[in-house]
Amino acid sequence: MNKLLNKSMKAFVLYAGIVLACSIPAYYAIIDFIWEHELKEHNRIESETTRQNLQALSLTNEELTESVTLWNKLRPETQLQPAAAVRPDSTYNIYRKNKYIPAKGWDRFQGLVTYFTINGKVFRLTQEANMEESHETIIAIAGVTFLFFLILLGGLIFISRKISEKLWRPFYNSLQKIQSFDLHKQYAIQFEKTGIEEFETLNHHLEKLIAGNIAVYKQQKEFTQNASHELQTPLSIVKFKLDLLYQSKPITDEQSELINEAHQSLSKVTRINKNLLLLAKIENSQFSGKEAINLSALLENHISLLEDFLEDKQLQVIRHITPGVVLSGNKVLVEIMLTNLIMNAVRHSNLGDTVMMTLTERQLEFSNMGAAPLEEKILFRRFGTSSPNSTGTGLGLAIVRQVCRLHGWQESYRFENGFHIFTVAWA
Amino acid sequence: MKVLLIEDEQQLADSIIRYLSGEHYLCEHAKSYQQAYEKIHLYEYECILLDLMLPGGNGIKLLEQIKEENKDTGVIIISARDAIDDKIKGLQTGADDYLAKPFHLSELSARIYSVIRRRKFQNSNIIEQNELKLDLLAKKVQVHQQEVFLTRKEFDLLMYFLGNQNRVLSKNALAEHLSGDIADMLDDHNFVYAHIKNLKRKLSEAGCDNYLKTIYGTGYKWEI
Numbered sequence: 200m201n202k203l204l205n206k207s208m209k210a211f212v213l214y215a216g217i218v219l220a221c222s223i224p225a226y227y228a229i230i231d232f233i234w235e236h237e238l239k240e241h242n243r244i245e246s247e248t249t250r251q252n253l254q255a256l257s258l259t260n261e262e263l264t265e266s267v268t269l270w271n272k273l274r275p276e277t278q279l280q281p282a283a284a285v286r287p288d289s290t291y292n293i294y295r296k297n298k299y300i301p302a303k304g305w306d307r308f309q310g311l312v313t314y315f316t317i318n319g320k321v322f323r324l325t326q327e328a329n330m331e332e333s334h335e336t337i338i339a340i341a342g343v344t345f346l347f348f349l350i351l352l353g354g355l356i357f358i359s360r361k362i363s364e365k366l367w368r369p370f371y372n373s374l375q376k377i378q379s380f381d382l383h384k385q386y387a388i389q390f391e392k393t394g395i396e397e398f399e400t401l402n403h404h405l406e407k408l409i410a411g412n413i414a415v416y417k418q419q420k421e422f423t424q425n426a427s428h429e430l431q432t433p434l435s436i437v438k439f440k441l442d443l444l445y446q447s448k449p450i451t452d453e454q455s456e457l458i459n460e461a462h463q464s465l466s467k468v469t470r471i472n473k474n475l476l477l478l479a480k481i482e483n484s485q486f487s488g489k490e491a492i493n494l495s496a497l498l499e500n501h502i503s504l505l506e507d508f509l510e511d512k513q514l515q516v517i518r519h520i521t522p523g524v525v526l527s528g529n530k531v532l533v534e535i536m537l538t539n540l541i542m543n544a545v546r547h548s549n550l551g552d553t554v555m556m557t558l559t560e561r562q563l564e565f566s567n568m569g570a571a572p573l574e575e576k577i578l579f580r581r582f583g584t585s586s587p588n589s590t591g592t593g594l595g596l597a598i599v600r601q602v603c604r605l606h607g608w609q610e611s612y613r614f615e616n617g618f619h620i621f622t623v624a625w626a
Numbered sequence: 627m628k629v630l631l632i633e634d635e636q637q638l639a640d641s642i643i644r645y646l647s648g649e650h651y652l653c654e655h656a657k658s659y660q661q662a663y664e665k666i667h668l669y670e671y672e673c674i675l676l677d678l679m680l681p682g683g684n685g686i687k688l689l690e691q692i693k694e695e696n697k698d699t700g701v702i703i704i705s706a707r708d709a710i711d712d713k714i715k716g717l718q719t720g721a722d723d724y725l726a727k728p729f730h731l732s733e734l735s736a737r738i739y740s741v742i743r744r745r746k747f748q749n750s751n752i753i754e755q756n757e758l759k760l761d762l763l764a765k766k767v768q769v770h771q772q773e774v775f776l777t778r779k780e781f782d783l784l785m786y787f788l789g790n791q792n793r794v795l796s797k798n799a800l801a802e803h804l805s806g807d808i809a810d811m812l813d814d815h816n817f818v819y820a821h822i823k824n825l826k827r828k829l830s831e832a833g834c835d836n837y838l839k840t841i842y843g844t845g846y847k848w849e850i
Contacts, residue, residue: 431706432635435728439641442731445794445845446648455794455842462798469728507779507805507817531710538808 207363211355219348226340227333234330235309239290242311242326249277249324250315260318267322276308282323285314294332307332369393373402380409382416383482420479427476434469441465467592474594477535478581481601486529494524494533498558501537508545512552519557526625528606536602539595540565540621546591547619555618561626572614579610599623627742628652630671632662632688633704634681638727642675645731648793651738659683666692671699672742675734676721678705678712686719693720700741704734730799736789753788755850757834760784769832779804780825787838787848794845822846 258266267279291310297303310327369391376388388409390402444450445458480486498520502509509516526533544554544567555566577583579600582593599621603610608625629651633639636657643653654669656662659682666674666688674692678685685703692701702723703716713724722741725734743751743762751762759768765781767774776784786803787795800822801815826838839847 428706431727432638435706436635436637436641438728439638439645439731442799443641443644445796446645450842452842455796455845459796459798459844462796465728466798466802504805505808507821508808510820511816542808 208356208359211359212352215351215355216348219344219351223337223341223344226344227337230336230340231333234336235292238309238328238330239311241328242290242309243313245277245328246311246313246324246326249279249326250313253317254315258318260320263318263320276327278323278325280323280325282314282321285316285321286323288313292330305332369395369398370401373398373405377405382412383484387413420482423475423479424483427472427479430468430472434465434472438462438465438469471592471594474592474598478594478598478601481532481598481605484605486532486605489527489529492526492528492530492533494526494563495520495522495558497530497533498537498556498563501534501541502556505538505541505545508542509554512545512548512550514545514548515551515553517553517555519555519559521559524558524560529602532602532605536599536623539599540623543567543591543595543621544619562622562624564620564622566618566620568617569614569619570617573612573619575612578612596621627672628654628669629738630654630656630662630665630669630674632656632675632680632685633677634658634679635677642731642734645735646738649735649738649790657681659688662688663691666695670696672745673700673702673738675738676701676703678703678716686715689716689719689721698745700738700745702734702737702741704729730796730802732786732790732793732795732799733803735793736786736803739789740785755788758829760788769829769834772832774828774832774834776825776828777821779821780828783821783825787846791848791850794841794847797844797846800846 253266256266267281270277270279289312291312292307293310294305294307297306307330308327309330310325313324313326315322315324373390376390380388388406390406393399393402441458441461445455450458502516502518540563541556544556544565547569548554548567552568554568555564557564557566573584579596581597584591584593584596600610602608603623606625608623611622611624613620613622627650629646631639631642631646631653633642633655634657639655639657643655646653654665654671656665659680662676662680663683676685676689676692680688685705689701689703692699700723701721702725703712703721704725704727705712705716706727713726716724722744723737725737740762743753753760753762757770759771760766761768762785765778767776767781767784782804783800786800797815797818800818804818804821822838826836829838830836837848837850839849841847
């Protein structure tokens, strides 16, 4: 992931790089143009000087021929040759091997060819000047540009770091605060005053958003709790009335059966209600006390408490319980978690199935037989697995998850060798 | 025996009173903190059923008052708040028992029965019924002076029946009594049937009359 600062930095550097890279041909073109222009002028001045001086000498024809021969011998690069007719001046630019210092390799020359007459004879004067070679110019310019680019880059990084750090500090502060925010913990975030309009707006709206979230969350939890409380009285009334109805005489076997069935559904509603209340309480952090729990003993104790149910289904219980496993947690909640996990295994077992309960130093595992894997995603969700035909409330595993979350344990499910395996791990 | 019911919900109170009246309890009713306070001052009760959430005051405060006035009165808290803290606080303040709503009326009746027995006989508690003799403290049962060995659950069931004599008890209520909340996590409560069968067999083997009758196929009744 890119950091904000790096992103703007990248753009700057890229831009600077492009500009500087473009400047290399531009500089080259300008320098070369100036060079050429200057050398052309130089050649013209030289040629003109040569012509005027020669014409001013008023030499005889013999003297002129001698002088020209001498001239050409002394300065072979400046050729003074007789020509057929006066032609317009011309310039050229060539690369030539250095004749005198071969180590220098190729040299670049700017030349001017002029024609003039002395004593009625037409002469052609070739005036040349050594010019800096293109590649040398480009290398020099590129080198300097690159050096400046490095300096610019260093400066940019340094300056933007300094400025950005200062500039974006409030933003990063806010970011850190939001990261540490936990809706379940229910405390609002206080942002520092920044004095910068944009950040103030951002923080203000974040505060509003968070406060709104907390309020809604609180309301929702309170609603669950209140609704559960409110339901308890009517549920009690129905239960009492059914109890009284059961005592009234005479009732038939059929009526008795109807009352029993009503009781069973009522029990389910009561249990859902109790579990919702329990979930709300866990979320409201109303279970705060922690103590050292001997999980091994507690589990053994629970299994014996639930013996009736295990026997009812004639379940084969395979226990591997490491003795003396001690865990820090809320005892009430851990007991509920154990009950839920055991009863979950019992409820979904068929007559005579095998149930495994394994406790090690690091984790607790309950397995019961099954045909096909279940969907883990919805398994621990509220009412994720509820069905109208089962006595299960669809909340048992959601409570297990909440208890695990509260203690920082990890609950998981997997399907292996025809067993549904529910694991709670704490190490 | 006089029982005071402190409960603000009329419908609940009516049902409780109706059920308990059939158990030969004389039931009085207080709807508010103030009413309850006055009645506690004026009269003596064997057992007080106390709802913790009352209009006009806190049930726990009332409990403190009761314990100050008359130490022999048994107190059972019946609360809609199934909070562990409330339970612990209530029991620490001197309540004898705690029942979270909703419960079966037969459960309440059995609890009252136990509490009154415990209180009245100063903890040397023997229940005698014809050839049957129960020692509540030692949890021992005798039939014709011969000890019958019952499991804890069988003893619990027996006590439950004695607390609800001549009442039809549903398998549902018995299951809840034996295993509390967990009972309604499962459909079938065959274990109840197994325990009752064992209890019946042990009692009849010791020569006890058959008081325990099966009613309507799924209910049971202790007939005397």
